[in-house]
Amino acid sequence: xxxxxxxxxxxxxxxxxxxxxxxxxxxxxxxxxxxxxxxxxxxxxxxxxxxxxxxxxxxxxxxxxxxxxxxxxxxxxxxxxxxxxxxxxxxxxxxxxxxxxxxxxxxxxxxxxxxxxxxxxxxxxxxxxxxxxxxxxxxxxxxxxxxxxxxxxxxxxxxxxxxxxxxxxxxxxxxxxxxxxxxxxxxxxxxxxxxxxxxxxxxxxxxxxxxxxxxxxxxxxxxxxxxxxxxxxxxxxxxxxxxxxxxxxxxxxxxxxxxxxxxxxxxxxxxxxxxxxxxxxxxxxxxxxxxxxxxxxxxxxxxxxxxxxxxxxxxxxxxxxxxxxxxxxxxxxxxxxxxxxxxxxxxxxxxxx
Numbered sequence: 001x002x003x004x005x006x007x008x009x010x011x012x013x014x015x016x017x018x019x020x021x022x023x024x025x026x027x028x029x030x031x032x033x034x035x036x037x038x039x040x041x042x043x044x045x046x047x048x049x050x051x052x053x054x055x056x057x058x059x060x061x062x063x064x065x066x067x068x069x070x071x072x073x074x075x076x077x078x079x080x081x082x083x084x085x086x087x088x089x090x091x092x093x094x095x096x097x098x099x100x101x102x103x104x105x106x107x108x109x110x111x112x113x114x115x116x117x118x119x120x121x122x123x124x125x126x127x128x129x130x131x132x133x134x135x136x137x138x139x140x141x142x143x144x145x146x147x148x149x150x151x152x153x154x155x156x157x158x159x160x161x162x163x164x165x166x167x168x169x170x171x172x173x174x175x176x177x178x179x180x181x182x183x184x185x186x187x188x189x190x191x192x193x194x195x196x197x198x199x200x201x202x203x204x205x206x207x208x209x210x211x212x213x214x215x216x217x218x219x220x221x222x223x224x225x226x227x228x229x230x231x232x233x234x235x236x237x238x239x240x241x242x243x244x245x246x247x248x249x250x251x252x253x254x255x256x257x258x259x260x261x262x263x264x265x266x267x268x269x270x271x272x273x274x275x276x277x278x279x280x281x282x283x284x285x286x287x288x289x290x291x292x293x294x295x296x297x298x299x300x301x302x303x304x305x306x307x308x309x310x311x312x313x314x315x316x317x318x319x320x321x322x323x324x325x326x327x328x329x330x331x332x333x334x335x336x337x338x339x340x341x342x343x344x345x346x347x348x349x350x351x352x353x
Contacts, residue, residue, distance in 0.1 A: 005077070005125035005141040007117040011106055012124065014076055016067070016097040020047060020090065023097065024070055026131050028062040035062065040131075042070070043090060051087035053104060055209075063088075066134045067099060068127075075127050077134035079142075082120035084108075115145040159186040167194035167204040171218050182328075195221070231332070234267050235260045241287040243270075252276035255324075257284050266290070266337050272322055273330035280324045286335070289313030298334040310338050 016023070020043050027050060029037040035058075050061050065088050068075030078101055080086050085104035090097060103120050110118035117123065125137035150156070159181035161169055174191065181189050195218055197207020213221040238260035247256035257272035268289075274280045289295065291314040299309070311320070322331065 003137060004144060005123045005138045008122050008124050009118050010120055010122055011102040012122055014099045016099055018069060020045060020092045020097050022069055022071055024068055026066040030060050047091040049089045053085045055084060066131055073129050075134055077125045077138055079123045079138050081117055081122060156187040157185060158188040158190055160190040160192050162192035169194040169217060231269055234262045234269050238262045243284045247275045253280055255282040259286055261288060268335040270333040274324040276327050278327060282322050283319040284322055285319045286316045289316055294338040295335050296338040
């Protein structure tokens with residue numbers, strides 16, 4: 001079986017035997033629209049340097065390379081794990097060749113380690129034979145040590161706005177694109193360049209690093225960001241319970257719901273949505289609540305419940321009926337403690353978001 005590549009710290013150096021003109025490299029081309037085009041070329045006595053100094057590790061050149069002797073087909077490959085500046089050099093070094101990889105500046109110490117891989121660091125594979133042998137060894141390391149379990153449907157079928165209108169996005173067009181992506185069966189929707197900064201859409205590159213939503217292009221995005229920041233402290237350390245199966249567009253009456261339960265705060269977030277039925281109701285049975293605890297339910301406008309808006313944990317675990325008012329409706333429901341014990345009359349008024 002092909003071995004895994006090895007994680008290394010930077011700077012990394014390796015001496016290769018022979019004349020530099022006996023070697024060739026494989027890398028990605030540079031420049032917009034060609035940065036994922038793979039090319040190979042031989043080396044000259046001048047050596048070869050590939051680097052990125054724009055503060056983004058893959059802004060122009062991609063931080064990986066394979067080097068191979070054209071006669072023996074012995075080679076080495078490297079993929080850098082760092083989102084800043086870097087440099088890869090191949091230089092004649094006496095009768096040998098120096099293969100050297102560094103961050104820029106070179107003095108950067110790792111700030112963390114992920115399954116043995118220092119960050120900044122790199123994944124290195126020595127190989128023999130075809131280019132694939134070097135690349136696959138690095139890929140195998142990534143899959144075994146770094147990739148999260150994304151289920152049987154990975155890689156996801158993705159819709160990316162860049163390949164539609166590049167940076168020319170707007171909220172109205174995004175909403176239409178989401179529907180189109182869903183009808184196509186896409187599983188992931190990515191909003192690419194153009195959502196951020198104060199510059200015009202045509203100058204999207206000048207706003208890189210200004211990660212603030214452009215209110216003219218996405219007037220409602222700031223409300224979503226505010227809501228996310230409110231939910232983040234709860235979902236960060238929450239246990240996750242899948243309350244239903246996955247929604248399926250082939251079955252419009254299907255519902256998908258998940259419960260995020262932060263035990264320390266005793267707070268819950270419910271994410272729920274339905275596929276495509278004109279209207280729909282679902283009974284969601286929550287998990288692990290305090291049976292005699294009293295919980296306050298905060299729901300989005302337009303949704304209705306058959307229970308009072310204050311319920312006991314026992315009632316919520318028996319089932320919370322959610323009525324979805326229209327096609328594709330979704331809800332973020334906050335469930336938080338009202339008090340520790342039942343203390344008399346039950347509140348039945350609706351609590352607004």
